Amino acid sequence: MTDRAPGRPHAYLDHAASTPMVPEAVAAMVPYLGERFANPSGVYASARAARRAIDDARDVLAAVVGCRPGEVVFTSGGTEADNLAVAGALAATPGTALVSAIEHDAVLRPALRRGARTIAVTGEGIVDLQALEDLVDESVTLVSVMTVNNELGTVQPLGAVAEIVRRRAPRALLHTDAVQGVPWLDVAALAGDFDLVSVSGHKLGGPKGSGALVVRGAARRRLQPILEGGAQESELRAGTENVAAIVGFGAAAELLGKERPTTAERVAALRDRLVDGLLGRIAGAVELAPRRLRVPGSAQIRIPGVVAEELLVLLDDAGIAASAGSACASGAVDPSHVLVAMGLAPARCAEVVRFSLGWSSSRDEIDHALRAVPEAVSRLRAGS
Numbered sequence: 503m504t505d506r507a508p509g510r511p512h513a514y515l516d517h518a519a520s521t522p523m524v525p526e527a528v529a530a531m532v533p534y535l536g537e538r539f540a541n542p543s544g545v546y547a548s549a550r551a552a553r554r555a556i557d558d559a560r561d562v563l564a565a566v567v568g569c570r571p572g573e574v575v576f577t578s579g580g581t582e583a584d585n586l587a588v589a590g591a592l593a594a595t596p597g598t599a600l601v602s603a604i605e606h607d608a609v610l611r612p613a614l615r616r617g618a619r620t621i622a623v624t625g626e627g628i629v630d631l632q633a634l635e636d637l638v639d640e641s642v643t644l645v646s647v648m649t650v651n652n653e654l655g656t657v658q659p660l661g662a663v664a665e666i667v668r669r670r671a672p673r674a675l676l677h678t679d680a681v682q683g684v685p686w687l688d689v690a691a692l693a694g695d696f697d698l699v700s701v702s703g704h705k706l707g708g709p710k711g712s713g714a715l716v717v718r719g720a721a722r723r724r725l726q727p728i729l730e731g732g733a734q735e736s737e738l739r740a741g742t743e744n745v746a747a748i749v750g751f752g753a754a755a756e757l758l759g760k761e762r763p764t765t766a767e768r769v770a771a772l773r774d775r776l777v778d779g780l781l782g783r784i785a786g787a788v789e790l791a792p793r794r795l796r797v798p799g800s801a802q803i804r805i806p807g808v809v810a811e812e813l814l815v816l817l818d819d820a821g822i823a824a825s826a827g828s829a830c831a832s833g834a835v836d837p838s839h840v841l842v843a844m845g846l847a848p849a850r851c852a853e854v855v856r857f858s859l860g861w862s863s864s865r866d867e868i869d870h871a872l873r874a875v876p877e878a879v880s881r882l883r884a885g886s
Contacts, residue, residue: 511818511821511822511823512820512821512822512867512870513821513822513823513867513868513870513871513874514823514862514863514867515776515822515823515824515857515858515859515863515867515871516823516824516825516856516857516858517705517799517858517859517860517861517862517863518652518653518655518682518705518799518800518825518856518858519825519858520704520705520710521685521704521705521706521707521860521861521862522707522860522861522862523704523707523708523709523750523754524707524708524753524754524757524861526753526754526756526757527707527708527709527750527751527753527754527757528750529753530749530750530752530753531709531746531747531749531750531753534552534555534745534746534749535746538551538552538555538745540552541742542555542556542742542743542745543732543734543742552745555745555748555749556576556743556745556748556749557571558752559576559748559749559751559752559753559755560574560576560752562752562755562756562759563701563714563751563752563755565759566684566689566690566755566756566758566759567680567684567689567690567693567699567701567716568689568690568691568693568694569690569699569716569718572736573716573717573718573722574714574715574716575714575715575716575717575735575736575738575739576712576713576714576735576739576743576744576748576751577713577714577715577739578711578712578713578744579702579703579704579710579711579712579713580606580608580679580681580700580701580702580705580713581608581713582713582739583679583700583701583702583713583714583715584606584608584609584612584679584700585608585612585728586715586725586727586728586738586739587609587646587677587698587700587715587725588601588609588612588613588616588644588646588677589612589616589726589728590725590726590727590728590738591643591644591675591677591698591721591724591725592613592616592643592644593726593728594724594725594726595643595644595673595675595724596643597641597642597643597644597674598617598618598619598639598641598642598643598644599613599616599617599618599619599642599643599644599645599646600618600619600620600621600634600637600638600642600644600645600646601613601614601618601619601620601621601645601646601647602620602621602623602629602646602647602648602658603620603621603622603623603839603843604623604627604629604648604651604653604654604839604840604843604844605646605647605648605679606648606652606679606681608679609646609648609677609679610839613644613646618644619637621633621634621637621647622843623843623844624844625844625845626656626791626792626795626844627651627654627656627790627791627795627840627844628656628658628659628795629647629658629659629663631659631662631663631666634647634663634666634667635666635670638666638667638670638671638674639670639671640670640671640673641671642667642670642671642674643671643673643674643675644674644675644677645663645667645671645674645675645676645677646676646677646678646679647660647663647677647678648678648679648680648681648682648683649678649679649680649681649682649683649684649687649689649692649693650680650682650683650686650687650797650800651682651840652681652682652840653802653838653840653841653856654790654791654796654800654802654840654844655682655791655796655797655799655800655801655802655858656791656795656796657683657687657795657796657797658678660678660692660693660695660696661692661695663676664676664695664696668695675697675698675720675721675724676695676696676697676698677696677697677698677699677700678693678696678698678699678700679700680693680699680700680701681700681701681702681705681713682705682797683797684701684705684706684758685705685706685707685758685762685797685799685860685861686762686766686797686798686799687797689701696718697717697718697719697720697721698715698716698717698718698721698725699715699716699718700713700714700715700716701713701714701715701716703747703750703751703754703755706754706755706758707754707757707758707860707861708747708750708751708752708753708754708755709746709747709750709751711744711747712744712747712748712750712751713751714751715738715739717738722736722738725738727739727740729741761861765861766797766798767798769798769799769859769860769861769863770798770799772859772863772864772865772868773798773799773800773801773857773859774793775865775868775872776801776857776859776868776871776872777789777793777801777803777857779868779872780803780871780872780875780876781803783872783875783876784805784875784876784879786805786806786807787803787804787805787806788803788804789801789802789803790802790803790804790841790844790846790854798859799858799859799860799863800856800858800859801856801857801858801859802854802855802856802857803854803855803857804850804853804854804855805853805855805879806853807853807882807883808853808879808882808883809852809853809882810826810852810853810854810855811826811852812882813855813875813878813879813882814826814855816878816881816882817874817875817878820870820874820877820878821870821874822870822871822874822875824855824856824857824858825855825856825858826852826854826855826856837851837852838851838854841854857871
């Protein structure tokens with residue numbers, strides 16, 4: 503193997519796992535890692551300044567996701583936001599929860615532990631609306647369907663989901679994990695009918711350890727906190743706020759609000775160049791979900807006869823970062839629950855590689871991948 507110092511790969515194609523921070527977020531955070539250290543719950547001037555910085559970030563994020571500033575509850579990330587939505591809602595209003603079979607584990611695990619039922623998906627990785635219709639009744643108090651699947655990049659039909667749930671279970675709360683959707687889509691329009699919306703900073707150019715849950719209207723009265731302590735974040739998330747992370751999250755969200763359309767168009771062209779090039783160079787390679795159903799940065803490819811984890815080792819040696827399925831499941835013995843839910847056999851699940859692009863992706867990175875990936879596949883198929 504090549505002896506390379508750790509650092510940025512020659513081609514970083516794992517943005518769905520984590521996106522590099524935008525320089526604006528880094529610059530915004532630096533003062534709050536040093537001299538602006540005050541606790542925002544204090545009453546003195548420096549504490550009030552920290553509080554204003556949090557509120558400014560809250561205003562920005564509210565504009566991006568389409569809610570009132572007071573409806574934004576900052577958390578430590580998307581996982582905590584999902585947990586608060588699921589566990590907090592079911593604790594306050596016990597009943598049946600329905601979650602799509604391809605949700606992130608941050609939704610699936612707390613939901614299934616509380617007796618939730620799963621909604622089937624199609625072979626294209628889209629929630630089956632008839633299956634949802636068949637499951638929903640007045641006993642349902644929570645329905646969670648993600649905006650964009652983290653492994654496939656498929657955009658879910660949130661409008662149709664909301665219509666079914668509002669008609670058949672009017673007292674149910676609607677939650678969407680929008681972590682993978684915010685970087686690419688107008689979540690304000692797509693999830694406007696949802697009571698609870700989870701977002702994460704490090705998927706849109708902000709820092710890790712930053713996230714938020716949008717809590718709209720009646721949901722605020724029907725949500726119990728999962729952390730107990732102080733009265734921070736409208737008494738829904740106890741603990742001193744991570745001011746630096748929140749400020750960085752806000753800076754990244756502000757930039758996203760300005761640049762998302764142009765970034766999405768540019769990245770979609772790069773993604774198409776990558777996928778078309780790999781399909782043309784690797785015999786038998788196929789895309790898992792139609793491109794028209796996916797966000798611009800997402801590509802999942804199955805390469806018959808090649809174990810994805812073995813391919814990733816060679817790609818890492820070539821300076822390419824990618825993943826097998828979701829990053830959270832990487833290295834697991836069991837096949838991806840998302841791919842299984844789509845109807846893929848376990849042996850085929852092991853042949854799937856996820857390439858994901860983002861704001862920092864460049865043509866040079868794509869061209870490097872187009873040279874290195876087919877070469878690595880050839881080596882594995884030849885047994886070398």
